[in-house]
Amino acid sequence: MESLDFSGNPPADCGKDGRKTLFILDSYGLIYREYFAFVKRPLTNRAGENISAVHGFFNNLALTLKNFRPDMFVVALDSRVPTFRHEMYPEYKANRQETPDDLKAQFPWIEEIMAALGITAVRSDGFEADDVIATVARRASAEGFRVFVLSGDKDLLQLVGGNVGILRPGKKDKTKMWEEVDSALVEEEWGVPPEKICDILSLTGDTADNVPGVKGVGGKTAVKFIKEYGSVEALYEHSSEIKGAVGEKVRADEENAFFSKKLVALRYDVPLGDGFSFESLSVASLDYSAAAKKLREFSLPKAAGLFDELSRGKDSESESVPLKKNEGDYKIVRDKDELSALFSCAIGKGVVAFDTETDSLDTWSANIVGFSFSFEAGSGFYVPLMGGGAMQKNDAFACLEKLFSSGATIVMHNAKFDIEVLAANGFSGGPCVAERNSRAKAGEDGQLDLFACLDDGDSSGGADDGEIVFPPCGSVFDTMIAAWVLEPGRSEKNSFSLESLSEKILSLKGTEFSEIVDRGKTFADVPVEVAAQYSAEDSDFTLQLYSVLSGRLSEAGLSGVFATEMRILPILAGMEAAGVHLDTGALxxxxxxxxxxxxxxxxxIFDAAGHSFNIASPKQLGVVLFEEMGLKGKRKTKSGGYSTDEESLMELVDNPFVAKILDYRGKSKLLSTYVEALPNLVDSSSRIHTNFMQTGTATGRxxxxxxNLQNIPVREEEGRRIRNAFTAASGKVLISADYSQIELVVLAHLSGDENLCRAFNEGVDVHKSTASLIYGVPIGEVTAEMRRSAKTFNFGIMYGMGAYRLARDLGIGFHEADEFIKAYFGIYSGVREFLEKTVRDAESTGFTSTISGRRREIRDIASSNKTVREAAVRMAKNSPIQGSAADIVKKAMIDIDDALSENPTGARLILQVHDELIFECDDDEKSISDTVALVRDKMEHAYRLSVPLRVSVEVGKKWGEFH
Incomplete structure (x- = not known):
């Protein structure tokens, strides 16, 4: 059977060889697994009834249908009456615990929702679900279907082979919802091929099902016998040859061996009912909307939302159909009159997609090779600006000015790149240059009115006078940012690229850049006819994405969040254009x-080791640490050796040799990443231009x-030395405005905790206040060590810090750390209740929200894997806090930008790093004092919270002088 990759979304056509796929779900296996995943913290509905199994079952079912896209689907159910095995052997499964009453109550609910969905469920009295599965699988295989059984039941491994495979809950890779089991994996794990599993179980028995087997024969012995003799029957034909005690045991239990085989052997003759047919199992007939409605009745909005997605995908045929090769109608435009006429048509439509093509990805040095646009799905136009037959750039820009000044919605994918490229190539919008100090105002629909520019000429590129003037862009809608706002946690590589989104949302497969541009060449080397098809296709796809994403933003209530992101976009463009001055001599x-x-x-290091070695080699370092020096490693790698990553070595940092290794690594990273690299990135004015990414995190930061300026160490002297190289230009100063403990402020606001809010409202040191309450001493008697402990947990609580991590960070015992945590939550009970409610809400809805309504999906909150689930719980606790902090910082940036536009102070924003904003300001007393007052006011009033936002503002010549 051809192996499939189920690590992520499989191909739209699972049956690559043309055969249809049938998925068979072992329902009770999934139901029990999901129920017990929540047994310590059950999910309940408004009536207080346990709905954990219903929640997990339908979340899993929806994701399976969405990700794997089978052609047919059937659910196998157990018999309502005792089976033939119980009649043969009353003690069959007698060891199993009684099904909990609150789980029994959920069985009919699950069947009710399945009925609304229209999914076929097969049950046959007297037979187990395993026998139903075996019968359906064999019949489907005989008809040529590719069959996948979704189950973790070892008995069903007998079925693997030919057209049949198993998808079991992630075992080798616990992050997977389902992982494929083929014949090779069965033999690797069991020592025999799938068809011999029954013989193995006949000998070993099965304590879970109370199958007796042969006393004294374990797994290794059973494998040895079956490998040697081939079957239970053949074994007993030669049982007299088996010597010693084991031979006596085998011969004594012959009756049990054959009886056990009858119990564990699957049946393939289960009556499936007169109405059963494979045609009736088609997923095309499923009613996702009806299932979503039922799920909402059972207080399960997350699962309902998943079925809503399936319903939308089914309606648009974008989620369920195979990828299709694009066949758009694209034309080249070389005449300015024709271009002007086409833009008039586009303006009349009200929405037009636009895209630039360049000979470089460096926006400030790239030349525009051409641009494309589309205002009707399936069509587009390309305007070449380089090469033979190209339109004159001035003529094209004159026409483009008409479009950008029209007020039409201009749709771009990664709009910041195109806007910066246009600006760097001298397109300023003609008459609108007079308004270049106007700033963007976001409309209620989330689109962007963009009139942004840079006032000074310190950056490279741009207009002839040295200024970068950003073009007026009417109402801009960025499809990349829209997709990110809707689904910020997408983790696939290039998940927000135009290609990825077009395939996922539109089911359209376009031309890849690598297909038309040879290695070492640029887009300028591509023949214009080929360039036209590629570029116009991009605009066409962007327009089609707009039609889908704009509606989804509105449906999800995320238009306001999107509006903020679009308003931030021109501010970031201005910051990137401005750059920051770098003192290369200091570096x-x-x-x-x-x-x-x-x-x-x-x-x-070499003296201590007794010889030289490659310190950067994990393998060589591991030999020195764990073999030669005899240190005890804490974590192993996939290859079986001990890990030498930073986290692993930090657990051994008390060893002086390990401390030197970490010191060496830290200094090496600073040297290569910053000290040597940064001077190579400056422009002719000694300014460095970072690229701010809006879609780079799931929290909104x-x-x-x-x-990357976010990762320069803050506290260490080494990091300060690097920051000292970022300086104010001649005649300027830097102003740093940094929010004080913003995430703790947000936690106080969101939780409403009385003690935490009091500390912030009274303006006391919150860490000293925490230490005072926990240690029971007056705040004036809090020692530095007490404050350090309180500070560690004040911040650690937002990241789900437990006793083990706290003990390690503070260098105390586990018991002491555990008592500290209990004392903390005893004092800050409001924080505990908020975090617990946040997790419950995430389990119910599947996402968390910030103060602005920004959402983050918490996909693994219901995972049956403990490690994965705990990571999701930590994410659920932190995301509303970190995301709300990001909301506040962005709102402050917008408010400051508006204020500086209306009342220029001689300052401009040039950097944003975490909770800190860095401005470059004229070095005169009035400019500085006006800027400080303006910035402090806007930052401290960006949001109205129940506790005050406080900002530390400092002035200096070097970034490293602050804090």
């Missing part, structure tokens, strides 16, 4: 110091790359 000096320090640490 050069630090480079020499670090190199000398690394040489000395390397010498000390901004991230940056090329270079």
């Amino acid at each position: 050069g000096t630090y480079r020499e110091e670090l190199s000398r320090a690394l040489s000395e640490i390397r010498r000390e 901004l991230s940056s790359r090329d270079p």
